[in-house]
Amino acid sequence: xxxxxxxxxxxxxxxxxxxxxxxxxxxxxxxxxxxxxxxxxxxxxxxxxxxxxxxxxxxxxxxxxxxxxxxxxxxxxxxxxxxxxxxxxxxxxxxxxxxxxxxxxxxxxxxxxx
Amino acid sequence: xxxxxxxxxxxxxxxxxxxxxxxxxxxxxxxxxxxxxxxxxxxxxxxxxxxxxxxxxxxxxxxxxxxxxxxxxxxxxxxxxxxxxxxxxxxxxxxxxxxxxxxxxxxxxxxxxx
Numbered sequence: 001x002x003x004x005x006x007x008x009x010x011x012x013x014x015x016x017x018x019x020x021x022x023x024x025x026x027x028x029x030x031x032x033x034x035x036x037x038x039x040x041x042x043x044x045x046x047x048x049x050x051x052x053x054x055x056x057x058x059x060x061x062x063x064x065x066x067x068x069x070x071x072x073x074x075x076x077x078x079x080x081x082x083x084x085x086x087x088x089x090x091x092x093x094x095x096x097x098x099x100x101x102x103x104x105x106x107x108x109x110x111x112x113x114x
Numbered sequence: 115x116x117x118x119x120x121x122x123x124x125x126x127x128x129x130x131x132x133x134x135x136x137x138x139x140x141x142x143x144x145x146x147x148x149x150x151x152x153x154x155x156x157x158x159x160x161x162x163x164x165x166x167x168x169x170x171x172x173x174x175x176x177x178x179x180x181x182x183x184x185x186x187x188x189x190x191x192x193x194x195x196x197x198x199x200x201x202x203x204x205x206x207x208x209x210x211x212x213x214x215x216x217x218x219x220x221x222x223x224x225x226x227x228x
Contacts, residue, residue: 004157031215033215033216035218040220041220042203042221043158043203044218045215045216045217045218055215090158092158097215099207099215100163100165101163102148102160102163103148103158103160103216104160105150105157105158106157107156107157
């Protein structure tokens, strides 16, 4: 079974620009969660999608948005980038949203905002 | 705001030492507790998902226990090896997922010297 894939792996953007990151979950997994990791912080939950619906959203500004397609692939978008958005963005997939299934993480997208 | 604490932040041990770390979480509305291992330049990998008070799980030399009434979980590594060097993350989910699916601690970084 192929693992979770994320594209691109690395990205450099300028303040004020917007960016779209993509995540393809493991085949058959319908839940996709997104996390942000910055130095000194744990994984901060951004949002979770299940069957094309956002199920949960973390404490992030409205500049962060996401969506999920019918094939369970997910994208997250950050508009009006700020320097503080520089981080590793991880997505994780699991069969359901129950929280009792382990999450399978992708390799992440390293975003640098200059 | 729910908080998950892990201690210690970092740990340096010699090959062959046994070690343990702690994850503290809110004792009310417990639903599930996850442990992940995150090696440098790799994706976080699930170790255990625990749901019942008193649960004990084992995978090779690594084991974990869960006390939901007092809000803590221990991760034990017996006879540490250099390949055990990684950051170990725990993640908590409460009933209703008030802050999203999983709330991660900041991790314990383990370094095992040969």
